[in-house]
Amino acid sequence: MIQYSKKVIEHFNNPRNMGEIKDPDGVGKVGNPICGDVMKVFIKVKDNKIADIKFKTLGCAAAIASSSMLTELAKGKTIKEALKITRMDIVKALGGLPEPKIHCSVLAQDALREAIKDYLSKKRSG
Ligand code: FES
Numbered sequence: 001m002i003q004y005s006k007k008v009i010e011h012f013n014n015p016r017n018m019g020e021i022k023d024p025d026g027v028g029k030v031g032n033p034i035c036g037d038v039m040k041v042f043i044k045v046k047d048n049k050i051a052d053i054k055f056k057t058l059g060c061a062a063a064i065a066s067s068s069m070l071t072e073l074a075k076g077k078t079i080k081e082a083l084k085i086t087r088m089d090i091v092k093a094l095g096g097l098p099e100p101k102i103h104c105s106v107l108a109q110d111a112l113r114e115a116i117k118d119y120l121s122k123k124r125s126g
Pocket of ligand 1: 032035036037059060061062063101103104107
């Protein structure tokens with residue numbers, strides 16, 4: 001049995017910012033080919049800041065808790081600050097993750113970066 005921290009269980013039971021943003025400024029979708037989990041992050045950007053962020057995660061408890069925590073960490077941050085959020089920030093904020101579950105937090109980090117990349121590329125071309 002994997003032991004999760006209280007914070008992980010709390011975010012899993014009560015995920016923040018779950019859902020979809022209609023008309024997002026950027027979308028990031030990442031998957032882990034080994035466990036098959038998929039994570040999608042939607043962002044809305046205003047004045048170079050993450051004004052809104054939502055996620056949809058088809059995955060394990062740690063992936064859902066990581067996405068939820070990611071949205072809390074990213075909201076209100078500038079694009080530059082948000083790009084600096086690492087899996088370690090997510091793990092720390094969650095009060096730790098069991099070793100075999102670290103990759104779940106990597107998914108959250110990467111999904112946000114993909115969403116920002118998507119936003120920046122649209123901005124450049126639009
Ligand atoms: Fe793959 Fe958690 S087991 S994201």
